[in-house]
Amino acid sequence: NSDTVATSLPELLNAAAPVTPAVIFQMQTILADAVTAENGAVTAKNSAVTAENAAVTARDVAVAASIIQYQTFAELLAISETVDYKQYTVAERANAAYILQPAGYAALAGDATLVNGRVAKLQIDLKGMNVLSFGATYDSAMLLAIDRMGNVPIIVAANSSTAGIAKTSAVDTNIQILDGVTITLANGSDAGVFNFIASTNISVTGGEIDGNKDNQSAPSSTSNALSGIYFDLCTGVKVTGVNIINTSACAVRALDSSDVKVSITGSGAGYIPIYIGPRGTGGVSVNNIKVFKCDYDWTTVDRLISERTLCSVTTTDAALDINDITINDNIFRQTQDAPSGLHACIAVRSGNNYSVSSNKCYGGGIPITLVSGSDGFACFGNTVEGAITLYAIEIAGGATNWAVYGNILKGTGAAVTGIQVNGGSSFGTVDGNTVKGFENGCKVAPNSLAENSTDVSFNSNIIDVSNQCYSLKYTNGFSISGGVANTTDSTSIINLESCDDGLISHVKTKATSTFFVRVSGTEQTMNELLVTSNKTNVLAQNDRYIKDVTSGLGIGANIKYLSNSNGPNIRNLQGNIMDLEGTGTPQGSVVAGVGSTYIDFSGGAGATFYVKETLTTSSGWVGK
Numbered sequence: 365n366s367d368t369v370a371t372s373l374p375e376l377l378n379a380a381a382p383v384t385p386a387v388i389f390q391m392q393t394i395l396a397d398a399v400t401a402e403n404g405a406v407t408a409k410n411s412a413v414t415a416e417n418a419a420v421t422a423r424d425v426a427v428a429a430s431i432i433q434y435q436t437f438a439e440l441l442a443i444s445e446t447v448d449y450k451q452y453t454v455a456e457r458a459n460a461a462y463i464l465q466p467a468g469y470a471a472l473a474g475d476a477t478l479v480n481g482r483v484a485k486l487q488i489d490l491k492g493m494n495v496l497s498f499g500a501t502y503d504s505a506m507l508l509a510i511d512r513m514g515n516v517p518i519i520v521a522a523n524s525s526t527a528g529i530a531k532t533s534a535v536d537t538n539i540q541i542l543d544g545v546t547i548t549l550a551n552g553s554d555a556g557v558f559n560f561i562a563s564t565n566i567s568v569t570g571g572e573i574d575g576n577k578d579n580q581s582a583p584s585s586t587s588n589a590l591s592g593i594y595f596d597l598c599t600g601v602k603v604t605g606v607n608i609i610n611t612s613a614c615a616v617r618a619l620d621s622s623d624v625k626v627s628i629t630g631s632g633a634g635y636i637p638i639y640i641g642p643r644g645t646g647g648v649s650v651n652n653i654k655v656f657k658c659d660y661d662w663t664t665v666d667r668l669i670s671e672r673t674l675c676s677v678t679t680t681d682a683a684l685d686i687n688d689i690t691i692n693d694n695i696f697r698q699t700q701d702a703p704s705g706l707h708a709c710i711a712v713r714s715g716n717n718y719s720v721s722s723n724k725c726y727g728g729g730i731p732i733t734l735v736s737g738s739d740g741f742a743c744f745g746n747t748v749e750g751a752i753t754l755y756a757i758e759i760a761g762g763a764t765n766w767a768v769y770g771n772i773l774k775g776t777g778a779a780v781t782g783i784q785v786n787g788g789s790s791f792g793t794v795d796g797n798t799v800k801g802f803e804n805g806c807k808v809a810p811n812s813l814a815e816n817s818t819d820v821s822f823n824s825n826i827i828d829v830s831n832q833c834y835s836l837k838y839t840n841g842f843s844i845s846g847g848v849a850n851t852t853d854s855t856s857i858i859n860l861e862s863c864d865d866g867l868i869s870h871v872k873t874k875a876t877s878t879f880f881v882r883v884s885g886t887e888q889t890m891n892e893l894l895v896t897s898n899k900t901n902v903l904a905q906n907d908r909y910i911k912d913v914t915s916g917l918g919i920g921a922n923i924k925y926l927s928n929s930n931g932p933n934i935r936n937l938q939g940n941i942m943d944l945e946g947t948g949t950p951q952g953s954v955v956a957g958v959g960s961t962y963i964d965f966s967g968g969a970g971a972t973f974y975v976k977e978t979l980t981t982s983s984g985w986v987g988k
Contacts, residue, residue, distance in 0.1 A: 527559030527590050534563040541571025541606060551579040556590025556613070565600040568593055575611030577634050583612055591617040591639075597648075599623055608633075615660070619643040625654045631661040636676045641714070644680035651687045653677055653718075658694040674698050674728075678713035689718030698728035707753065708733045716740055726750040733758040734766070743768045752777045755784040756802065761815065762788045769795040773802070781807045782829070787815035787838070795823040805833040805849070813838050813862060813887045823847070833873075835859040836866075838888070843867040851875045856882035857900075865892045872899040880928075883919055891920030899929040935959075940980065950974050951985040958984070 528549060531537060537560070541547060549557055557573050560566055573592045591614035595601050598621040608615035608630040615637040618624045624640055637660050640653050655675055662674050674696045677689055689712060696709040707729030710720055720743045725731035727750035734743060734757075741763070748756040748771070756773040759766060766789070773782045782799030785792065787810030799805045805827035808817050816838040824846040827833040833849035834857075836842060842863065849857050849871050856879040858868060868881060880900045883890055923937035933943035940957035944950065949971065950962040960976040962985060967973075970987045978984035 527556040527594065528553060529557060530559040530561075531563060532561045534560065535565060537563055537566045539566075539568045541569065541573070543570050546572040546574055548574040549576045549580070551576065552581070554581045554583070554612075556592060556594050556611070558593045559590060560593075560595050560598055560601075562597045563595070564598065566595070566598060567602045567604075568606060569602075570605050572607040572609070573611075573615075574609050575634075577610045577612040577632070580612050583634075591615065591635075592633075593617075595619070595621045595624070596643075597621065601625065603628060606630075608637075611635075611637075614639045616640075620648045620650060622651045622653075624650075624652070625656070627655075627657045629659045631663070633662060636673050637662055638675040640677050641686055642679040642681060642684035644684070647679070647681060647684055649685040649687070653686065653689045655691045656693050658696070660695070661697040663697060673708045673711040675709065676711045676713065677715060677718075678711065682714070684714075686712075686715040687717055689715050690721075692719065692721045692723065694723045695726075696723065696731075697726045698731065712741070718742075719744070721745045723747070724749075727752070729753040730755045730758045732756070733760060734763065739763075740765045742766070744770045746771045748773045748775065750775055752780045752802070755781045756799070757783045759783070759785045759789050759792065761786045761810075764789070764791050766792040767795070769793065769797065771797045773797065773799045775801050777802065779803055781805070782827070783807070784809060785817060785820060787811050788817060790818040790820065792819075793821045793823065794825065795821075796825065798826045800826075800828045802829050803831045804835060805829045805851075806835075807832075808836045808839045808842070810838040816840055821845070825849075827851075829853075832859045833857050833875075835861075836863050837861045839863045839866075841865045843869075844871060845869045847871060849873045849875070851877060853877055855879065858882065859884075860890065860893075861885060862888040862890075864888060864890050866890075866894075868893070868895045869897050870899075874901050876901055881925075883923075885919070889920050891922055893919075893923045895925045896927050901930060949985070949987075950976075950982070952982050954985070955980070955982045 529539075539558070547557060549555065553576075557575065558568065575592050590612075592608040592611040593603055593606075593616050594614075595616075595618040598618065601618055601621055601624040603616055604625065604627040606628050608628050610632045611634060613633070613635040615628060615630050615633045616626050617636075617639045618626075619641065620643055621640075626638055626640070628638070630637070638655060638658065640650070640655070642648060642650055655677075658675070660674060675691065675694070677686055677691070679686060691710055691712070694710075698707070698709045709725035709728045709731040710723060711730075711733045712718060712720065713733075716739045718741045720732060720734065720741070722745045723732075724747045726748075729752070731748045731750075731752065732743060732746060733755075734741060743757060744767070746757075752775045756775060757768060757771065759768065768783060771783075780802040781804040782802050783794055783797065783806045785794070785806075785808045789808075794806055806822055806825065808820060810816050818839070819841045820836075820839060821843040822834060822845070823843070826848045828848075828850045831851060831853045833851050834844055836859070838861075840863065843866065844858065845867065846869075850873055851857055853875070854877055857873055857875050857877050858871075858879075858881045860866065860881065860883045862885040863883075873880070880898065881893075881895055883893070919938055921936060921938050923934075925931070925934035925937065927933065932945070935941045935943065936957070936959075939959065940955070941959045942956050943961050944954060944956065945963040945965065946954070947964065947966050949964055949967070950956075951974075954962060956962075956976050957980055958976050958978065962974040962976070964972055964974065967987070973988045974985040975988060976984055977986050
């Protein structure tokens with residue numbers, strides 16, 4: 365049809381009007397040519413695939429020709445010496461673990477495959493890879509190569525008391541233990557896994573370290589039981605994302621090392637799992653320590669547990685400092701079976717300017733202990749739960765400029781105290797904590813008057829215990845204010861022994877104990893105390909609001925109990941000077957000291973307001 369141009373077969377059919385045999389023949393010819401062209405293209409493609417397959421087959425044949433397969437190692441050892449890097453397949457040990465040998469090979473565990481210089485398949489020659497002591501390497505190339513060859517476990521062999529992988533004076537060392545790879549200490553090595561001395565910028569990340577302690581000799585002391593990872597005189601230490609289990613000593617131990625960051629998981633250390641600080645005599649002060657996002661479970665009685673602390677930052681030399689410490693956002697489980705004062709989840713036994721925050725601690729004698737000589741620290745936002753044997757949080761002797769606030773302490777245990785402040789700890793605050801389920805709430809307990817605590821305040825705490833909510837001894841300059849103080853104890857809510865210069869205000873309690881405040885003293889007279897604006901539910905006898913219950917030095921002249929919700933105002937406890945009220949005349953019925961006042965709600969002219977002018981008995985009241 366000369367009037368219409370067709371650009372496709374459907375248009376061609378539409379354009380063929382009328383359709384004649386000649387037109388149909390022409391269309392069939394066009395279609396036949398198209399099919400022929402398509403078939404030619406398919407044939408060419410198939411030829412290319414055939415050629416590629418032939419090349420692959422030829423390569424596989426060549427590879428197969430270069431590999432000698434044997435069924436046993438005995439057959440392998442019978443072969444004459446071969447060149448380095450030639451590979452052998454040994455079917456009987458195809459899934460064997462690796463062992464790092466002193467000769468510089470990663471050999472199959474338990475097999476003498478190093479004879480005649482041969483290296484079997486699933487092994488790698490480490491001699492050219494910056495070899496460390498005992499044939500290991502400090503970079504991740506070795507571990508990467510093994511991972512690529514099957515992701516099988518690695519066993520580290522070491523001589524007694526020497527780490528399997530060690531390095532001295534390394535700079536910018538980076539060991540990456542790949543996810544899914546476990547490095548295990550070989551049986552009978554009696555050593556640690558990694559050991560770094562005088563090294564700088566060390567990073568160990570990922571994977572798992574297994575100390576295999578059940579198959580090591582029991583060390584006689586911590587000094588000859590190296591850790592999973594051990595640092596000595598190092599700077600710039602980073603251990604993150606590593607699962608460390610079953611070590612004979614510590615999981616991570618860093619002595620005389622600064623700029624240390626530890627974030628691990630694991631369980632089953634034979635000694636303190638995380639131990640950081642100066643070594644003591646002959647050591648150096650250390651700075652910038654951070655333990656964060658650890659999750660460690662220490663739940664079995666083990667060797668070398670004379671000190672049962674899960675995470676310890678400490679020094680044995682008082683002349684050495686530990687500065688700028690952060691222990692935060694960790695989960696520590698401590699269920700060792702000894703009620704020792706050293707039985708802790710977190711212990712900072714010497715240090716300045718540090719914080720312990722947002723940790724979860726389960727069990728222990730003292731889950732969190734912050735000890736002697738520390739200057740400037742904060743313990744906040746922590747949760748302590750479980751069976752406790754001594755204190756949930758301890759502030760030990762000599763601490764200054766400290767704060768314990770916003771912690772949640774819940775647990776069980778006889779004679780257990782929520783927060784314990786020991787002798788000589790001064791200029792501190794205990795604020796906004798919740799203490800529940802223990803025997804005692806908060807205690808200040810120096811050993812003697814000579815090491816008394818000064819300037820300690822307790823504010824807005826919520827306490828629900830079975831004994832005293834607050835018990836202070838040898839404390840001068842203290843305040844207890846706000847919050848709730850409930851107890852099932854029938855004796856007292858607040859107990860003060862040989863204390864002075866105190867304020868108790870705005871505390872709310874539902875307890876029906878005999879005394880709201882119980883005062884005693886055998887070594888020091890309490891001269892200054894103001895108890896005011898508290899909401900109490902204490903029995904209403906005059907002598908039960910504040911009481912000297914000993915025959916010791918007792919109380920001084922300026923002891924006042926004013927404006928509380930229950931009972932009279934006592935303006936001078938020693939002189940029994942009170943502001944009283946009631947129905948009926950006080951003459952002959954109300955005992956008070958000279959200077960006391962009384963309001964009679966039923967009185968009239970001259971018989972409503974009374975002043976005690978003489979005597980200390982129930983007589984001497986004069987109406988005004």
